[in-house]
Amino acid sequence: MEKMDDNSSNGSPEKEVVEVESVTIRFAGDSGDGMQLTGDRFTSASALAGNDLRTFPDFPAEIRAPIGTLAGVSAFQINFSSEDIHTPGDALDALVAMNPAAFKANIGDLKRGGILIVNTDNFTEKNFQKAEIDSNPLDDEKLRGNYQVFEVNVTDLTRRALEDMDLQSNLADRCKNFFALGLMYWMYTRPMEPTKEWIKQKFGNRSEIVEANTRAMEAGYHFGENTEAMASHYIVPEATYPAGTYRSISGNVAVAYGFIAAARKLGLTLFWGAYPITPASDVLHELSRYKNFGVRTFQAEDEIAAVSSAIGASYAGALGVTCSSGPGIALKGEAIGLAVMTEIPLVVLNVQRAGPSTGMPTKTEQSDLLMSMYGRNGESPVPILAASTPSDCYDVAIEASRIAVKYMTPVMLLSDGYLANGSEPWLIPAEADIPEMKAVFREDPEGFMPYDRDPETLSRPWTIPGTPGLQHRIGGIEKQDGSGNISYEPENHDHMVRLRAEKVAGIAKDIPPVEVMGEDSGKVLVVGWGGTFGAIAAAVEALQARGASVSQVHLRYLNPFPANFEEVMRKFDKVLVPELNLGQLVKVIRSEYVIDAISYSKVQGKPFMVSEHITKIEELL
Amino acid sequence: MATETKTNGVGLKLSRKDFQSDQTVRWCPGCGDYSILAGVQKVLPELGLPREKYVFVGGIGCAARFPYYMNTYGFHTIHGRAPAFATGIKVVNPELSVWVITGDGDALSIGGNHLIHAMRRNIGINILLFNNRVYGLTKGQYSPTSQVGTKTKSSPVGSIDYPLHPISLAIGAECTFIARTVDRDQKHMAKILEMAARHEGTSFVEILQNCIVFNDGAWHQYTEKGLKEQNVLYLEEGQPLVYGSEDDRRGILINDFKSEIVSADSPGIAVHREDDEDGAYAHLLSRIEVNGGPMPIGIFRNFQRPPYEAMLEDQVTAAQLQKKMSVDDLLHSGDTWEHK
Ligand code: SF4
Numbered sequence: 020m021e022k023m024d025d026n027s028s029n030g031s032p033e034k035e036v037v038e039v040e041s042v043t044i045r046f047a048g049d050s051g052d053g054m055q056l057t058g059d060r061f062t063s064a065s066a067l068a069g070n071d072l073r074t075f076p077d078f079p080a081e082i083r084a085p086i087g088t089l090a091g092v093s094a095f096q097i098n099f100s101s102e103d104i105h106t107p108g109d110a111l112d113a114l115v116a117m118n119p120a121a122f123k124a125n126i127g128d129l130k131r132g133g134i135l136i137v138n139t140d141n142f143t144e145k146n147f148q149k150a151e152i153d154s155n156p157l158d159d160e161k162l163r164g165n166y167q168v169f170e171v172n173v174t175d176l177t178r179r180a181l182e183d184m185d186l187q188s189n190l191a192d193r194c195k196n197f198f199a200l201g202l203m204y205w206m207y208t209r210p211m212e213p214t215k216e217w218i219k220q221k222f223g224n225r226s227e228i229v230e231a232n233t234r235a236m237e238a239g240y241h242f243g244e245n246t247e248a249m250a251s252h253y254i255v256p257e258a259t260y261p262a263g264t265y266r267s268i269s270g271n272v273a274v275a276y277g278f279i280a281a282a283r284k285l286g287l288t289l290f291w292g293a294y295p296i297t298p299a300s301d302v303l304h305e306l307s308r309y310k311n312f313g314v315r316t317f318q319a320e321d322e323i324a325a326v327s328s329a330i331g332a333s334y335a336g337a338l339g340v341t342c343s344s345g346p347g348i349a350l351k352g353e354a355i356g357l358a359v360m361t362e363i364p365l366v367v368l369n370v371q372r373a374g375p376s377t378g379m380p381t382k383t384e385q386s387d388l389l390m391s392m393y394g395r396n397g398e399s400p401v402p403i404l405a406a407s408t409p410s411d412c413y414d415v416a417i418e419a420s421r422i423a424v425k426y427m428t429p430v431m432l433l434s435d436g437y438l439a440n441g442s443e444p445w446l447i448p449a450e451a452d453i454p455e456m457k458a459v460f461r462e463d464p465e466g467f468m469p470y471d472r473d474p475e476t477l478s479r480p481w482t483i484p485g486t487p488g489l490q491h492r493i494g495g496i497e498k499q500d501g502s503g504n505i506s507y508e509p510e511n512h513d514h515m516v517r518l519r520a521e522k523v524a525g526i527a528k529d530i531p532p533v534e535v536m537g538e539d540s541g542k543v544l545v546v547g548w549g550g551t552f553g554a555i556a557a558a559v560e561a562l563q564a565r566g567a568s569v570s571q572v573h574l575r576y577l578n579p580f581p582a583n584f585e586e587v588m589r590k591f592d593k594v595l596v597p598e599l600n601l602g603q604l605v606k607v608i609r610s611e612y613v614i615d616a617i618s619y620s621k622v623q624g625k626p627f628m629v630s631e632h633i634t635k636i637e638e639l640l
Numbered sequence: 641m642a643t644e645t646k647t648n649g650v651g652l653k654l655s656r657k658d659f660q661s662d663q664t665v666r667w668c669p670g671c672g673d674y675s676i677l678a679g680v681q682k683v684l685p686e687l688g689l690p691r692e693k694y695v696f697v698g699g700i701g702c703a704a705r706f707p708y709y710m711n712t713y714g715f716h717t718i719h720g721r722a723p724a725f726a727t728g729i730k731v732v733n734p735e736l737s738v739w740v741i742t743g744d745g746d747a748l749s750i751g752g753n754h755l756i757h758a759m760r761r762n763i764g765i766n767i768l769l770f771n772n773r774v775y776g777l778t779k780g781q782y783s784p785t786s787q788v789g790t791k792t793k794s795s796p797v798g799s800i801d802y803p804l805h806p807i808s809l810a811i812g813a814e815c816t817f818i819a820r821t822v823d824r825d826q827k828h829m830a831k832i833l834e835m836a837a838r839h840e841g842t843s844f845v846e847i848l849q850n851c852i853v854f855n856d857g858a859w860h861q862y863t864e865k866g867l868k869e870q871n872v873l874y875l876e877e878g879q880p881l882v883y884g885s886e887d888d889r890r891g892i893l894i895n896d897f898k899s900e901i902v903s904a905d906s907p908g909i910a911v912h913r914e915d916d917e918d919g920a921y922a923h924l925l926s927r928i929e930v931n932g933g934p935m936p937i938g939i940f941r942n943f944q945r946p947p948y949e950a951m952l953e954d955q956v957t958a959a960q961l962q963k964k965m966s967v968d969d970l971l972h973s974g975d976t977w978e979h980k
Pocket of ligand 1: 666667668670671672673702772776777850851852853854
């Protein structure tokens with residue numbers, strides 16, 4: 020750490036500014052305390068300050084859990100850095116706890132010596148009871164030994180800052196998150212201007228709210244500046260990453276953009292059949308705003324209608340997509356099988372969450388891989404892709420659409436709660452960068468057969484209603500190859516089952532080989548998929564920097580696997596497969612390649628921490 | 641018979657034969673489905689659309705095989721979900737004439753949810769429900785329209801489920817065109833099917849259909865000469881609700897929210913009107929047979945309300961006029977920053 024003179028404090032007490040490389044902070048409070056909004060603003064300010072960053076919002080499934088309880092704690096974590104980072108951070112440098120429940124639920128993640136800011140106005144006997152705490156934890160001497168504790172009467176200070184505004188007290192109290200935000204802006208030397216602008220835009224015509232929030236934030240900032248207790252604050256310099264125009268992007272928004280872009284490129288109408296479900300609904304919300312792109316969102320009566328309408332839409336010549344989370348995907352199985360049988364393009368987006376059953380709707384997990392692969396009746400192969408970072412959701416949405424249309428097949432696209440709500444800075448791509456792809460409709464009646472096949476892709480012609488002279492019938496009953504007529508002939512069924520499998524397997528020729536991050540042979544290869552990318556990459560890079568013989572492969576394509584996958588794995592002594600499930604990919608690898616891959620699994624509804632990977636990999640080295 | 645090419649162009653006169661596919665029809669001989677197929681194939685040429693504009697969507701069941709026998713576009717889907725597939729098709733291409741062919745098990749049991757939601761959205765599809773009060777394809781179990789006490793393989797001592805009444809259900813589900821016809825009355829069927837096809841929004845037609853194998857004679861009182869005259873109440877717009885043989889004419893009186901059967905020359909016989917948006921009258925009508933009265937045949941309810949796909953198109957068009965955007969604009973929307 021390097022000490023500098025503070026030149027931003029005009030006449031306020033002299034404070035020390037400490038330069039640091041990376042900081043992880045967490046805002047935690049009651050669901051009603053506005054912690055997600057606070058976190059979003061801090062993210063935006065950090066992006067503008069030029070840091071690399073990753074975020075992790077973590078909130079309860081209940082919309083209004085009882086105030087002050089552990090069930091109602093909502094938190095937002097951000098890691099911002101002057102270096103390249105991959106994750107929202109493991110342990111916290113600073114924790115803002117707005118009430119005792121938030122304190123209790125999060126204190127375990129704060130680093131020793133870390134900064135703890137608590138709103139003492141909420142540390143009351145009643146709230147201790149709600150949080151199931153026996154006595155005031157702030158009275159515990161050990162706490163002060165372990166952390167830098169700042170007790171701030173946030174509610175009272177906010178009220179005082181707004182005193183002359185004649186607001187109802189509950190309105191004033193609702194501004195206390197802006198006080199906390201202002202204090203953290205001071206603590207990490209972030210400018211308040213962009214947030215002031217944002218407040219103006221957001222609450223534009225309600226001038227008293229604009230003023231109240233702005234004043235609360237300034238009060239928080241000045242509190243930091245002036246209080247003697249806080250002797251130093253921090254600065255995280257700009258990161259060096261490629262020049263260009265950036266924005267912050269979450270997985271759910273990125274995936275929505277990806278489908279809009281893909282439909283544009285393909286010249287198709289995007290039809291989105293969905294039924295509300297956490298954490299996938301935000302994609303529906305996002306897309307329903309883009310009717311100007313011709314997007315037809317359809318909020319169906321249930322999950323089955325959502326997928327069925329999407330298949331109907333594709334049958335009629337649109338890019339049909341359905342989106343849900345685990346329980347909803349389970350309901351769609353039969354219809355996906357119909358799309359396999361009738362060979363109709365469809366993308367099924369699964370924003371995975373902790374299961375089984377309702378599980379933990381707002382918590383992340385990657386336990387639907389085997390359902391995606393095998394969760395239908397009959398031999399029903401489908402290509403499966405998974406996104407690895409929030410912004411990668413954009414690229415995989417485009418790629419999934421390309422494969423669905425080119426191969427006339429349903430495609431499973433896996434995201435998860437962590438990617439869906441987490442965000443990262445994104446070097447905005449150009450429309451011109453979208454890979455070449457096109458949708459071709461059969462129009463020539465000459466020699467037409469509904470199950471004729473393209474010799475290269477093995478896909479059948481997309482022939483849509485309204486095309487003169489090509490009337491034909493398709494359905495879920497087994498059909499004769501070529502003519503598409505109903506057929507119960509034993510040899511034909513055998514042929515068709517193998518043909519459908521071969522078609523999907525053949526996609527391996529049309530996808531890039533896996534890339535090894537690090538040496539292409541050595542002691543340990545860590546094979547991951549989906550949202551675990553960041554934590555694995557951070558761990559592998561850290562170990563590589565120490566000279567360890569470890570490399571990483573991260574799979575985007577889970578069915579079929581890239582052609583070189585086996586060869587790559589065989590060059591390492593050990594293959595480690597970390598997953599947020601009980602070992603699903605590892606099962607497939609072991610059965611497919613008879614490679615003795617080692618599973619590393621965690622199912623806590625939380626992402627992996629970098630340190631967990633490091634420990635595990637070190638065991639194998 | 642048309643002489644020119646029949647695949648394309650408006651104004652061509654097509655015939656019933658043009659709508660017959662090359663597939664062998666596989667219903668049991670004597671099944672009521674044959675006459676419905678013939679009825680549909682006769683009506684379509686009257687509508688003036690070329691064949692490629694028709695899509696027939698089936699779920700699962702005897703009735704749901706219907707699409708295979710039509711020389712149009714056809715999609716044989718999965719059990720109960722045909723209205724949902726049809727919805728996707730219609731939304732993407734509102735110019736298509738989309739038909740759902742379903743049965744009492746498919747539509748009212750496994751697919752009940754999709755049926756009611758298609759109707760309440762007033763999506764522009766035509767739903768033909770072949771009601772034979774039994775499961776045919778799975779070999780004869782009682783269905784959601786079977787009467788209490790029906791003895792079948794799965795109810796050897798009689799079913800104890802109370803039946804659904806499809807017309808009452810359609811009224812409750814806000815359907816804008818609701819009618820009933822019978823498989824044995826080609827003329828009546830033709831009239832109803834044409835009206836249904838021309839209706840904008842969802843049209844729902846219950847067709848009383850005889851399953852000769854598993855439930856023969858379920859509707860005999862309404863289809864056989866000598867019986868139907870006494871038991872069928874033909875609904876005609878603006879006409880009084882009267883029925884019965886020459887020597888025993890009866891009428892329906894509506895009093896205190898109840899229907900009452902009276903002599904046809906009694907004063908105050910109710911006059912039929914289809915545009916009952918409120919649905920109370922239509923519902924009362926749908927209960928007459930349930931309560932032991934005659935079987936009303938005809939249009940129960942027929943009124944206008946903008947269809948789902950039209951409103952969606954309006955929203956899309958308005959959005960496109962209001963906010964032109966490229967994908968690049970989209971990706972750059974919201975807060976962006978330059979990094980040098
Ligand atoms: S089982 Fe009944 S409904 Fe089915 S085809 Fe035979 S007669 Fe017709």
